[in-house]
Amino acid sequence: MKQDKHVFDNVLQLIGKTPLIKLNKMTKGFEGDFFAKVEAFNPGHSSKDRIALHIIEEAERQGILTPGDTIIETTSGNTGFSIAMVSIIKGYECILAVSSKSSADKIDMLKSMGAQVYVCPANVSANDPRSYYEVAKRLHNEIKGSIYINQYFNQLNIDAHYNSTGPEIWNQTEGKITHLVACSGTGGTISGISKYLKEQNPDVKIIGVDAFGSVLKKYHETREFDDKEIYPYRIEGLGKNLIPTATDFDLIDKFIKVTDEESAHTAREISRSEGLFVGYTSGAAMQALKQLSEDGEFKKGDKVVVIFPDHGSRYMSKIYSDKWMEEQGFFDSKTEVSESIQYI
Numbered sequence: 151m152k153q154d155k156h157v158f159d160n161v162l163q164l165i166g167k168t169p170l171i172k173l174n175k176m177t178k179g180f181e182g183d184f185f186a187k188v189e190a191f192n193p194g195h196s197s198k199d200r201i202a203l204h205i206i207e208e209a210e211r212q213g214i215l216t217p218g219d220t221i222i223e224t225t226s227g228n229t230g231f232s233i234a235m236v237s238i239i240k241g242y243e244c245i246l247a248v249s250s251k252s253s254a255d256k257i258d259m260l261k262s263m264g265a266q267v268y269v270c271p272a273n274v275s276a277n278d279p280r281s282y283y284e285v286a287k288r289l290h291n292e293i294k295g296s297i298y299i300n301q302y303f304n305q306l307n308i309d310a311h312y313n314s315t316g317p318e319i320w321n322q323t324e325g326k327i328t329h330l331v332a333c334s335g336t337g338g339t340i341s342g343i344s345k346y347l348k349e350q351n352p353d354v355k356i357i358g359v360d361a362f363g364s365v366l367k368k369y370h371e372t373r374e375f376d377d378k379e380i381y382p383y384r385i386e387g388l389g390k391n392l393i394p395t396a397t398d399f400d401l402i403d404k405f406i407k408v409t410d411e412e413s414a415h416t417a418r419e420i421s422r423s424e425g426l427f428v429g430y431t432s433g434a435a436m437q438a439l440k441q442l443s444e445d446g447e448f449k450k451g452d453k454v455v456v457i458f459p460d461h462g463s464r465y466m467s468k469i470y471s472d473k474w475m476e477e478q479g480f481f482d483s484k485t486e487v488s489e490s491i492q493y494i
């Protein structure tokens with residue numbers, strides 16, 4: 151291994167140490183300096199590489215996993231891809247239980263990474279034996295030598311970011327960070343980073359980003375679960391219809407909500423103005439940052455870090471498709487890309 155020469159034993163050695171990139175155009179006119187932690191630079195193109203590696207290596211340290219064993223999770227998204235990648239290198243079987251709502255592209259991507267995919271009906275309740283939660287639990291019980299990652303309820307999800315993302319941000323900002331803006335899904339990213347940063351400087355302000363249609367913001371404010379907050383929304387990976395124990399609500403100063411439409415346009419704007427091809431939740435986090443700036447949250451001299459969790463390539467049939475944008479009623483001629491194609 152010659153990491154100084156950028157030569158590696160395997161792809162897992164490239165997880166973490168992602169760059170912090172200054173946002174120049176998106177933040178024109180805002181008070182403060184703004185930097186994106188661009189998690190698409192992980193080899194699996196998202197922040198979930200960190201938790202997959204940490205949770206699997208912790209199970210190895212505890213002697214729960216040995217080569218040939220099976221790793222199970224309920225996800226069609228980034229976590230599934232990362233677990234599949236780590237499983238290939240370490241020699242584990244990977245089983246992913248996904249909802250039938252998942253796009254064919256996503257299922258093909260997971261299959262391409264060697265995962266065994268169980269497609270479960272989307273229109274059944276969580277406790278139905280056919281739901282992806284129940285299928286994952288059953289397989290975990292049936293398969294000897296298996297672990298269930300269970301990212302929404304696994305404290306190791308927080309630890310992964312406490313050990314890696316938090317210290318990286320502290321060092322990259324030379325301890326001068328004043329605000330962190332991060333999307334909350336499982337809450338592992340924001341809670342782990344916050345725990346580390348607040349240990350270094352309790353004044354760092356931690357702002358969570360939530361979706362309209364999710365319960366997180368209301369729960370943070372009232373500590374009560376209000377199912378009236380729940381309704382369908384488009385952004386994947388942000389917000390939730392339950393309270394994940396991988397979120398430490400005491401470590402988050404406040405939540406801000408963003409819309410599906412503005413987040414989609416903002417992601418497209420980041421790609422076109424900063425040259426960073428980012429996913430839907432990066433648009434959501436940037437949209438929150440814009441709203442906070444308009445509300446006077448930041449002042450001159452502040453150093454604000456926003457997390458961009460994944461890469462735009464996973465959203466070609468969604469926010470980067472004009473057709474999809476039009477179908478959602480999000481179309482905006484300012485961001486139309488088809489105009490820039492010339493057919494000869």
Ligand code: PMP
Binds near residue numbers: 229336339459
């Ligand atoms: N963005 C994307 C695209 C995600 O998949 C997730 C994870 N659900 C998040 C943001 C939120 O990260 P976390 O789960 O650590 O809160």
